[in-house]
Amino acid sequence: MRNERVRKVSVSLVVAIAFLTDLPLMTAAGHAEEIEATFKTQCGECHGPRDIHYWGRQRADAAVRQTWLEQFLRKHHPPSETEPGLIITYIQSMIARGATPN
Numbered sequence: 882m883r884n885e886r887v888r889k890v891s892v893s894l895v896v897a898i899a900f901l902t903d904l905p906l907m908t909a910a911g912h913a914e915e916i917e918a919t920f921k922t923q924c925g926e927c928h929g930p931r932d933i934h935y936w937g938r939q940r941a942d943a944a945v946r947q948t949w950l951e952q953f954l955r956k957h958h959p960p961s962e963t964e965p966g967l968i969i970t971y972i973q974s975m976i977a978r979g980a981t982p983n
C-alpha cells in the first residue's frame with residue numbers, strides 16, 4: 882500500500898533526525914520506557930548513565946562506537962530477549978543527547 886510505505890519512510894526519517902539532533906530518540910520512536918527498561922534489566926545491575934557517558938568519551942566517533950558495541954556485546958552479557966540493536970540504540974542515543982550523568 883502506498884500510504885503504508887509513506888508512513889514507514891517518515892517514521893525512519895523521524896528516527897534519523899532525532900538521532901542526528903539532540904532530540905530524545907525515544908520520544909520519537911515511542912518505545913522510550915520499554916528500551917530503557919530493557920537496558921536496566923539486562924545491564925542496569927552493573928551499568929548506569931555514568932558508564933554510558935564514559936563509553937561515549939572513550940570512543941567519540943559514533944560509527945566506531947557502534948561497531949565496537951556490536952562486537953563487544955556478542956560476548957559480554959549478550960542481550961537475549963530483545964534485539965541487541967535496541968540496547969545499542971539506547972546507549973547511542975544517551976550519548977548523542979549528551980545528558981548529564983547522574
Ligand code: HEC
Nearest residue numbers: 920923924925926927928936950953954957958959960968
Ligand atoms: C554482572 C554485571 C554486568 C552486567 C549485567 C553487564 N555488564 Fe557490562 N561490564 C561489567 C564489568 C565488570 C565491566 C568491566 C568494567 C571495565 O573494566 O570497564 C563491563 C564493561 C562493559 C563495557 C565497556 C567495555 C570496555 O572495553 O570498556 C560495556 C560497553 C558494557 N559493559 C556494556 C554492557 C551492556 C550493554 C550490558 C547489558 C546488555 C552489560 N554491559 C551488562 C559488568 C556487567
